[in-house]
Amino acid sequence: MLGSLGFRRKPYTVVYKDFHSGELRQIRRRPPEKQHDILPTDIVELKTQRGDDWQEGDSVSVKHVSYRAPNLLQLKNSEGDTTFTPYFDVELEEEVAYRPGKEKDVERSNRYLRWP
Secondary structure (H helix, E strand, O other): OHHHHOOOOOOEEEEEEOOOOOOEEEEEEOOOOOOOOOOOOOEEEEOOOOOOOOOOOOEEEEEEEOOOOOOEEEEEOOOOOEEEEEHHHEEEEEOOOOOOOOOOOHHHHOHHHOOO
16 A cells, blocks of 8 residues: 555665765665555644644645655645654645546546636
8 A cells, every 4th residue: 555655665865974984984874664544735734743833733735755864744724834753743634646546536627627
């Protein structure tokens, strides 16, 4: 189920400068497994307060899910502000993004074809 959502676990290389020796170091990292079904553009409800602008119970959209940190979500509210939160601090409210294997919502995808 989660593997079909298109998040790969391909290793990537990180280059950094060692603080003590001053040398450049390289390490390979592999992203963790994705633990949720949330995709960008989905609507989620906050389960915990994340500041004055991010109250518990607010409905916000998911702006981005990075493949290097798939369990950390970037959220966007109605004013355009963004924040980061782990997936367990939100609850999926509405699936907006297309999911492979599920039938598309024809009514939503053809809105521009409807006559006034």
